[in-house]
Amino acid sequence: MQVNGEFQPTIVAFCCNWCSYAGADLSGTNRLQYPANVKIIRIPCSCRLNPLFILRAFQRGADGVILCGCHPGDCHYTTGNYYARRRMTLLFSMLDYLGIEKERTRVEWVSAAEGGKFAATMNDFVAAVTKLGPNRRLEDLRCSKD
Amino acid sequence: MQQGLKEKAIQLLKDKTVDRVVGWKAGEFFYDLTPAVFHTPEEIEKDFVFSVFSGANLSKYLIAESRKGGKVAAFLKPCDTYSFQQLLKEHRILRENVYVVGVQCDGTCDIEKIKAAGCDGVTAVREEGDGLVAETLYGEHRMSKKDALLDRCAVCKSHKLVVYDELLGEQGEEQDAGRFAEVEKLERMTPEERYSFWRGELSRCIRCNACRNVCPACSCEKCIFDNPDSGARNKAAADSFEENMFHIIRAFHVASRCTDCGECSRVCPQHIPLHLLNRKFIKDIDELYGEYQAGADMDTKPPLMDFTKGDADPSVVYERGGDKA
Amino acid sequence: MQRIGVFVCWCGSNIAATVDVEKVSEVLGHEPGVVFSTNYQYMCSQTGQDMIQSAIRDYKLTGVVICSCSPRMHETTFRRACEKAGLNPYLVEIANIREQCSWIHKDKAVGTEKAIILGRAAIAKVQLNRPLTAGESPVTKRALVIGGGIAGIQTALDIADAGFPVDIVEKKPTIGGKMTQLDKTFPTLDCAACILTPKMVEAAQNENIHIYSYSEVEAVKGFVGNFRVTIRKKARYVKEDVCTGCGLCTEKCPQKKVPNEFNLGLDTRRAIYIPFAQAVPKVATIDADYCRMLKEGKCGVCSKVCTAGAIDYKQKDELIEEAYGAIVVATGYNPIKLDKFDEFAYSQSPDVVSSLEFERLMNAAGPTGGVLLRPSDHTHPKTLVFVQCVGSRCDSEEKGKPYCSKICCMYTAKHAMLCREKYPDTEVYVFYIDVRTPGKNFDEFYRRAVEEYGVHYIKGMVGKVVPENGKLKVQASDLLDNRQLHIDADMVVLAAAIEPDESARPLATMLTASMDTNNFFTEAHPKLRPVESPTAGIFLSGACQGPKDIPETVAQAGAAASKAIGLLCKDHLTCNPCVAEPDELMCNGCSSCEKVCPYGAITYADKEFRGPNRTTLIRRVAQVNPAVCQGCGACTVACPSGAMDLKGFSNKQIMAEVDAICR
């Protein structure tokens, strides 16, 4: 999306309900700033994230997609993030293989106590995606806004 | 070889071991064999063919055939047995209704390669020594069998028959013909090069679904791409995104279940090297989670349905990912 | 047609200061499907809730979106409010415009725009929400405790005291476990038997407790509140209810050469035996591997001498099926086998013993009647060497264990102390890597061993033990003084690492309870749910979850009991309605979902479906047990055909949110 001439990436952040979503809340409670480009979608566990959702986001105009879940070993459902870890590793590797900028996708483990880490992660991710510019390689021209 | 198979098929029908036989049926030409179900010794005598053009992997037909009542015999080549066993593992085939005859194979041929080699109007091919002689409307044409092999057979992964009730010919060994070379070549490219390579390939896709419908791993009751409720349904690639989407998700859905049988590339009318997508997943899995061959056994967990606490973090992609140029 | 109401909360100035709430409610009011939109100072207040409730009635709302603080804060509040007004609580969605918007943005324009987008996402989702009702499943008010050691006994007693029937399954002929073999207990040095045996008797006499001794769990079906367990009662060839435990048979049995496992093979017993005097139940058991009657069909002495007529050579294993609401695992531990540690000459010299064997040698009820004698020549050992961490904190996997066995430091201090106390003329050396003494009065205890009892603690490992004409030549290094030591010892005692009982792994599979790589049961949460298994209704007691000493074990046993009691108190379990739901028409029955389910909530059934042209066909399809499913969603992604979906977080709902955010 272009806002007065300068590129504003659209970022979708999938957060697991138990750790990362709470971490996001905490960074709010602590008034830790991160760009409004980031919009959070709450999912029960990182293992709920279907690769379809990531592609869907890119199709609909997202420039970056990030998944946040409990630290490995701390999953509320004990094993969810282990599966998510393998799935995302392989998916990201495949996107890279197809020549899609690998910096557009990321996974971070953020606990409910890591409000600071959540904000820092988002700041960093938004900066990285802004540097890349708009998503062209995985966009659907029918949905493009410019 | 062919005679042996015929005799076996006839014997199995005669002694009532089976009621039906799944094999390859003669076509209009020497090369256009069709998978078929034979019911009588007469049909076998008349139409059963096993040749270098018996490329079709028959295992997927057994999903339906094994449920039709009675017992069915199937002739499976080494690579087909992997698909068969993977389907057993997924409870898609009723094992007790299938009699598997394992047949050894030294590679099947690609008629389109033969034609591309200048044999247009080809009417017959005979093996002479290690070469092939093609008779065409415009005269004879020689070529080495190697150049006629299907891509997948040129880098055959295994001559081992992993499951069978009876074996015709020798049991074989797993092979290492460097089937990942092409993947590595792509990995060495820059992202830009890879992007334009895949755009070029995938933009030829006509979404005929041949790759999906022939794939033994794609045996879903209903594919999400056909299902209006999946949110992913699309009948034709209305946008380059949908070309990418279909092939990424298809590869992901079969990842760690795909045995690398190569049927997808064999049947693609547009010659898109789809197996390079599946092989990328296989290569990553081998490198990140330990060597794994789908269909090689009945009990190991597919890597995508398994984990270890020490698995690599997705960020590993940033270091090890392509762009090694 | 959807009729959605949108309620934007100011949260005083928390939201209103950086988000133009007027504008947000105005813009969202124009979203398709929205029929009512408003904003108010405190939506969570009674007035706010009344506002929502009357809107639900007046506008016949089919869905409610509340733009407010985090759902983690007030989702329940608003769901309850809507339920009171007759709207299904799961038709409510929260747009988090405080924690994730107003509090992290300064610019009002930016905040307002984002709030609108978050609101749209919530509206897009609620369009697809379905009313959900939490299911209920009844609870069988009976508990099963697997393992009859101190952990199992304590758990059973606590549950029984709360008034619930509880069964103990113990694979040995008697309950009591490892503790029965111990001599004294640290740090108080009171005798193990004296504190344990009363508990064993108590368990036996408690009418709420039933003990299945010499029995094992054969199969486990069902789920939390409704387990069905098959127990194999092994044939002991003695009628339990008839045997008086007089012990006459155990004296008359001609087969004397049976190694006595209770004394770890340091002496022998008969083929028919009672493990020890205070065994519970005090009933004889015939060891079928040694009984001549059972093997060769001749002998029969025991039945002749048994006045009660309790002997029954024809007895068979018996399978009992029982229903339970909760299961407590208390399978305990064993010292590892020491055959891989030949540098310590364990297999070469009988005078090299494990700590547990040493317990027996010191025990008044032990093979030597509590007099410390060398197993080889029954002489008093003068020099004893204790080696710590044998197989613990070990980097070679095939040899030992990576973890600290935790109890060795303390019982070795105890052993050393007891030697010096009983036999002041002995020299006692302890070789250690570290001495770990966290725990009440533990370090004091250890210091007494050093300061009052003059035990020689040497930091360093023993390299080699060589039996040489009656002595044990111990080569060791003293890391502090950095010198090599050569000690001629009479006895060497090895503090063997402890490992979970070998029955744990197959049991975990039956229970679909998860285990770590060392075969210890894993807890639902390492910090917050330490006595529950991730599998609902399975609780963990004692060393099966990790190395523990007696007080810790008893504490955890109590905790596990109270968790089980909490469960058994309920008549019904209400299940989280946001669970996985398979579409049988789409399901391939491929088991992908089952493989990733951490709870064993997915099973398969062969179902008949209508095929083409009036045919019917049988297909294997997944079934989710809503009482067991916790709603993580792992299965929904593993499922290639998309047949498995998650209620409340369905594929369509999440994609709708994505679309709304990206549009």
Place this chain on the structure above:
Amino acid sequence: MKKLPLSKIDELFKALSAGQKLYIPADDAAGQAKFTVWQEGLALSQKLNTVRSAKDLFFPQVENLVGFKVTGKQIELIESRDPAEPFVLFGVRACDARSFDILDKVFLAEPADTYYKARRENGVVVTMACTRPAETCFCTVFGIDPTEPAGDVSCWMDGESLYWQANTEKGEKLTAGLSMLEDSGEEAVRAQQEKTREILGKLPLKDLNLKGFDGEHMMELFQSPKWASLSESCLGCGTCTFVCPTCQCYDIEEFNTGSEVKRFRCWDSCMYSDFTKMSAGQPRPTQLERFRQRFMHKLVYFPTNNDGMYGCVGCGRCLQKCPISMNIAKVIKTLGEDKK
């Protein structure tokens, strides 16, 4: 008849692409022929025919029909059909040329399909005679002469020259602007046709017998038990349909971009399990019925409704591309056996 030395063919292409798009068969990355927009340096393919037929140019796989925008509670219509521009389609074989007649019967019959009509009117078809037919060719069975292709302009090519023959007004108009063409006799062409016809005489499928594929045998064919074995190994993919020059079934779908709903049409295949699926279910529940539908349509229903014109042109694409090598030739032979 006019001619042009092959050395000058780029000149011709340049001229043809002036003020309009020129499509010629060129080899793609996989070495197969595809109709491609000509630009400097693009070489004419030597392949006998393209994988995707020429129908794509008049009836593309995906085509926007119209759009809708919803603002608040208002709906507005958005004209989104692609602008019809003139183009030249060069190198069409006789079989594909015939396919246009078949498609016309479907799309130009009243009420005419304006999207197709616009493309037909804007397209000039330049055909190319065959000289090296493949073993899979059987256009002659349908009375097509590959050495005498129809079209607005017919061309022949030998080692040195391209021969050019305008047949229609459109063709004349196109020819008028081509100064590089010089007049020529027909000898070379006739000679070449003779040679090609010899080959045609040797084609393995030249004697496919269509006797009895007509309305009066409809039920008999429809009820033939042979469909079961013919269709048993069909994968239900759309390959035959999508490479076929005469298949014309399409579906109309909508795509919601979030800000606009785009209505488009895309090819559909009667081989697909969901083809013409209705709320009541699938009218052709198994692959047998779907498979039968496709061939009954081409060989019986279509000719019955279009005074004997078959819905197949014998291009042989389905013979080459079917993953399991089942095809119309096998169907004709198997069902035909009963007729002889």
